[in-house]
Amino acid sequence: MEKKSLIQKKYKYKLLEGGFSKEDISIGVKVLLSGQITMASQTKKFEIEFAKKLGVKYALMVNSGSSANLLATFAAGNPLRKKRFKLGDEVLIPVLCWSTSLWPLIQFGLKPTFVDVDVKTLNVNINDLISKISNKTKAIMLINVHGNSSDLFKIKKIARKKNIILIEDNCEALGSKLKNKYLGTFGDFSTFSFFYSHQITSGEGGMIVCHDDRDYEILFTLRSHGWLGGTRFYPRSLGIYKTYAKKNLNLDPRYIFVNSGFNVRPTDIQAAIARNQFKRLNQLMSIRSKNRDIIIQNIISSKKWNNQFTFISSAPNNKTSWMGLPILLNEKYMLKKMKFINYLDKVGIETRPIISGSFINQPATKLYKLNPKKLLFKNAQKIQDLGFIIGLPTKKISKKNVEFIKNSFFNVDKI
Numbered sequence: 001m002e003k004k005s006l007i008q009k010k011y012k013y014k015l016l017e018g019g020f021s022k023e024d025i026s027i028g029v030k031v032l033l034s035g036q037i038t039m040a041s042q043t044k045k046f047e048i049e050f051a052k053k054l055g056v057k058y059a060l061m062v063n064s065g066s067s068a069n070l071l072a073t074f075a076a077g078n079p080l081r082k083k084r085f086k087l088g089d090e091v092l093i094p095v096l097c098w099s100t101s102l103w104p105l106i107q108f109g110l111k112p113t114f115v116d117v118d119v120k121t122l123n124v125n126i127n128d129l130i131s132k133i134s135n136k137t138k139a140i141m142l143i144n145v146h147g148n149s150s151d152l153f154k155i156k157k158i159a160r161k162k163n164i165i166l167i168e169d170n171c172e173a174l175g176s177k178l179k180n181k182y183l184g185t186f187g188d189f190s191t192f193s194f195f196y197s198h199q200i201t202s203g204e205g206g207m208i209v210c211h212d213d214r215d216y217e218i219l220f221t222l223r224s225h226g227w228l229g230g231t232r233f234y235p236r237s238l239g240i241y242k243t244y245a246k247k248n249l250n251l252d253p254r255y256i257f258v259n260s261g262f263n264v265r266p267t268d269i270q271a272a273i274a275r276n277q278f279k280r281l282n283q284l285m286s287i288r289s290k291n292r293d294i295i296i297q298n299i300i301s302s303k304k305w306n307n308q309f310t311f312i313s314s315a316p317n318n319k320t321s322w323m324g325l326p327i328l329l330n331e332k333y334m335l336k337k338m339k340f341i342n343y344l345d346k347v348g349i350e351t352r353p354i355i356s357g358s359f360i361n362q363p364a365t366k367l368y369k370l371n372p373k374k375l376l377f378k379n380a381q382k383i384q385d386l387g388f389i390i391g392l393p394t395k396k397i398s399k400k401n402v403e404f405i406k407n408s409f410f411n412v413d414k415i
Ligand SMILES: Cc1ncc(COP(=O)(O)O)c(C=O)c1O
Pocket: 064, 065, 066, 067, 069, 097, 098, 100, 101, 143, 169, 171, 172, 193, 194, 195, 204, 205, 206, 355
């Protein structure tokens, strides 16, 4: 029998309610019934549509956002790449990060240096970033937190000038734009997640975009065993294929391995579901944004409103595609933050931390001794001490739920 702890708790207000439409499900089932479950035409079509909408040259689908970060990191350090980082090079990363924004860097053998963030936007603090760039800095793993961003134009300019590779973890920001340019198009590599509560979902799934033929070739082979992959989907116009096909190596041309690799391929079921959701991206973004406004307006226009909370708003020039509603408690409640979170959980409102808090506080960081100088990150700490997230539904929020959230929130003074 399934363990009780593995059974999902029933919340009245979830991080995401009913993430799939009936059409998403039936499209997924159709692929399943077709028998073509492994990566095939749905994946290819989705990649082309994704790249087209974002206005980038290449998109490559993988089985998760974590895998996208893994491939982006290993591609950026791949021997086939002229400009690449090597073992022991330094990489900057905001300390308010997800675990698998960080671990690929460690797995590759890089040395992360943490950077603080801004409390107002949750995103990397550019002054701290600049102050931590040294001659050893070879890459920045940037994270666009909750659809928001820092000034990526400025960061990109600095990276170019200093010859630093920019990986943009955009797993939480599909659809957001900065001055009309999509987030997820600034990095040499940019990554996306289609996990359940993200802007679109296929249950599990991810994407990497890049702009360069050689980078695409590397990603393509890393995704699937270092293999040209039977060449069924391999763009034959590209270099690696040509090089190897021309040489008479007496190798079976269907089984040529040109690089190291993983297996992080998606299934065609995931691709078909994500593809169908992607068609509705603008609509999903707009509903979430309206629901956000409704919740905030209802709370701040109440007689009980006394600045108990701060609702994180869009950074300058950022048109945010919200994934959830990030909230900070007023500082006077800091000592009872977890009590409040437990209260919300008990009444049926699902919450989560803002990413995973300041990552230096996580036991795994200590295990790998990642903050040897014991640097303090006061803004990320503040976000951890006061911050949490509630969901934003992809259908218009009911009055009942708005009242439920509002009344539960105002109990912060009573608990
Ligand atoms: C910033 C960030 N990066 C990476 C990931 C990993 O994505 P996935 O859950 O698809 O592996 C997440 C997951 O939520 C994330 O928030």
